[in-house]
Amino acid sequence: MRFLFPKVDAPENPQKPCQARTGLPAHRNGFTLIEMITVIVIILILATAAGYAMKSAGRNARRLQCSNNLRQFAEAILVYRGEHNFQNPPWLSNLYPDYVDNKAMYLCKSDEKDGTDNARPDDLCGKWNLQDQWPEVNDHENNSRPGANDAVRQCSYFYEFSVAASSWKDEGWQKEGEFLRFSNLPDLNAWAWCDAKENQLRFGDKDNHYKPYSESRLPIVRCFHHWREMEVYTRPQNTDIEATNVELRDKVPMTLNVAYAGNVFVGPPWWEGTIRPGDQ
Numbered sequence: 001m002r003f004l005f006p007k008v009d010a011p012e013n014p015q016k017p018c019q020a021r022t023g024l025p026a027h028r029n030g031f032t033l034i035e036m037i038t039v040i041v042i043i044l045i046l047a048t049a050a051g052y053a054m055k056s057a058g059r060n061a062r063r064l065q066c067s068n069n070l071r072q073f074a075e076a077i078l079v080y081r082g083e084h085n086f087q088n089p090p091w092l093s094n095l096y097p098d099y100v101d102n103k104a105m106y107l108c109k110s111d112e113k114d115g116t117d118n119a120r121p122d123d124l125c126g127k128w129n130l131q132d133q134w135p136e137v138n139d140h141e142n143n144s145r146p147g148a149n150d151a152v153r154q155c156s157y158f159y160e161f162s163v164a165a166s167s168w169k170d171e172g173w174q175k176e177g178e179f180l181r182f183s184n185l186p187d188l189n190a191w192a193w194c195d196a197k198e199n200q201l202r203f204g205d206k207d208n209h210y211k212p213y214s215e216s217r218l219p220i221v222r223c224f225h226h227w228r229e230m231e232v233y234t235r236p237q238n239t240d241i242e243a244t245n246v247e248l249r250d251k252v253p254m255t256l257n258v259a260y261a262g263n264v265f266v267g268p269p270w271w272e273g274t275i276r277p278g279d280q
Contacts, residue, residue, distance in 0.1 A: 059110075059229045062109040062110045063110070063226055063256070065108075066108045066109065066110065066223055066225075066226065067256060069105045069106075069157075070257070070258045070264050072100065073092065073100070073105070073258055074221070074258045074263070074264065075262065076095045076100050077089065077099075077220065077221075077258075077262070079099055080095060087182070088194060088220070090162065090163040090194075091139050091147065091148040091149065091162050091163070092106070092139050092162070092221065093106070093139050093145075093149035093151070093152035094149050096149055096152050097151070103152060106156065107154060107155075107156050108156035108157070108223050108225045108226075110223075110225040110226050111156040114154055114156075115154030115156040116140055116142055116154055117138075118135055118138060119137065119138055119139075119155070119156065119157060119158035119222075119224060120132075120133055120134070120158060120224045120269075121224060121225060124224055124253060124269070128227075128253060128269065130269055134158075136164040136166075136193075137158060137159060137162050137164045137193060138155070139152065139157070139159060139162070140152075140153060140154050141153040141154070145162075146163070147163060156225060157221050157223055158222040159221055160221070160222065161193060161194040161197050161220050162192070162193050162194060163192045164192065164193050165191070165193075166192055168196050169199075170196075170199070170200070170203075170205050170206065172205065172206065173199040180195070180199055180202070182195050197218070197220075200213065200218065201213050201218050201260060207272045208272065214261075215259065215260040215261035216259045216260075216263050217259060217274070218260050218271075219258060219260070219271050220259065220260050221258040222257050222258075223255060223257075224253075224255050224269065226254055226255070226256060227253030227255070227269075229254065230254040230266075231251045231253060231254060232251070232252065232254045232268055233250070233251055233252075234250050234251075234267075234268035234273035234274065234275065235249060235273040235275070236249075236273070249275070252268045252269060252270075253268070253269060254266050254267070254268070255267055255268065255269055255271070
């Protein structure tokens with residue numbers, strides 16, 4: 001048996017059940033302006049964070065490599081000292097090749113001049129009013145360095161105990177009318193950096209009231225090329241070094257240092273103002 005039902009015309013704009021319930025349009029073209037701006041802002045934030053992280057990682061890698069260089073120099077100097085009657089090398093370059101077998105160790109990755117200019121960068125001294133460059137201690141081919149090893153043509157590091165001529169003496173070092181000499185310079189009237197530093201180590205100076213410095217505190221090799229990467233606290237120069245008032249401290253660029261005893265430490269350009277553990 002056939003049943004006949006009346007024919008019902010379909011609606012002109014049929015909707016799916018969910019659309020009928022929610023009232024959402026059937027189709028949507030592209031993003032709104034607000035959504036696009038939001039996505040762009042998020043991308044910029046992520047890109048900035050990634051760039052900062054990469055830059056920070058690069059600084060840390062350069063600083064780590066420099067610390068490794070300094071640590072190897074420390075070991076080489078200690079061995080040299082043990083084999084030369086407790087004398088330090090005349091120049092850092094004299095460690096090559098018997099005690100240091102890699103010339104790349106003489107270069108800091110943060111040195112923009114690749115070891116061919118002042119060991120204390122010009123821009124550091126200009127910005128922080130560090131007037132003394134002491135170019136006589138530069139251990140590279142662009143400097144006259146009697147007795148140095150010409151095989152080492154570039155060097156980023158500041159060697160405080162070289163035989164370069166020095167004009168610095170502290171009257172407090174006099175003992176029975178004589179300064180103690182440690183260099184073997186042909187000119188008996190010459191006064192070398194190593195003479196000044198050995199006297200400073202043993203007798204102190206006006207900055208610490210003429211008390212002997214600890215061998216783990218007085219630097220022998222220094223790197224000034226990381227000064228943009230970090231700042232450290234220091235006592236202000238020309239003030240009592242025993243002052244421990246936090247309000248008197250200054251924030252200055254960092255340096256990496258090897259002490260006479262062989263330990264590596266971070267300090268300010270004026271190392272005598274280094275904040276020591278236990279200072280308040």
